[in-house]
Amino acid sequence: MSIMQDSREATMIGRRTDGTTIRRPLSPHLQVYDMMQLTSALSISGRITGIIWSVGLLVLVWWLVATASGPSAHGTVSWFLSSWLGVLGLVGLTAAAWFHTLNGIRHLAWDAGYGYDIKTTYKSGQAVLIGTAAATVLTWLIAIIAWAS
């Protein structure tokens, strides 16, 4: 047998009744699940929005460092963040951040032992989606009012 490339292969080797080794298939993986269910979709979204927020932190670092270094660097950040690409990115980031935050509260409730039954799981999932939309709109409403005044 060739050198293993993947440590999981160690669990895929079985023996026939005559003692010879045979390579068994991996147990059913992602493809057997319906990933369009609210539960699975929100689960992976929690991780994806975490990654998006990490990228968003880079914008925060850029904004802070530029503001500390002087007016011209700050002007560049302001120009980018108020461009259509910047605003689009910030809207996406706001939504991702609110989702990660609200879904995080859901996870904290699970960690404390609450909300495990299917009905509550779906309800809290829907609440997270509605909450994300409401908080994103509210945040941008404040931004637009602040920008206009």
Place this chain on the structure above:
Amino acid sequence: MATETARNTTLRSPLGRVRGFGSAKGGTHHWWMQRVTSAALLPLTIWFALSAASLAGASYEETRAWIAHPFNAVLLLASIGLSFHHTAAGMQVIVEDYANEEWAKVAGIYAARAICWLLAIASALAVLRIAVQG
């Protein structure tokens, strides 16, 4: 009787067993700190999101004055520290889940941690510079 002997001849001290530290040198600390930082970041995130939104269209001087205010500077520093701790912890879990090779796993975890440390220090320095200069 045989099992009794086997149980008593373990080389592990009772104190070691109680502490529960195996070769991993830690048990729930990483998981618990993720929860603690998330709970701490919850009010900070709401404060920052609303503050950042109300800074839309603010001038260079207005932005600096907001950051330089002691209340905002303290909360910003706290947010920076907690955010990068939480990000490094999250990145570690993602690397652990998807990297199969041990070297890639170790390298990925420490690379993420190093980047988070450097970015956190850079942002904290920026806040402090603005706060001190006024």
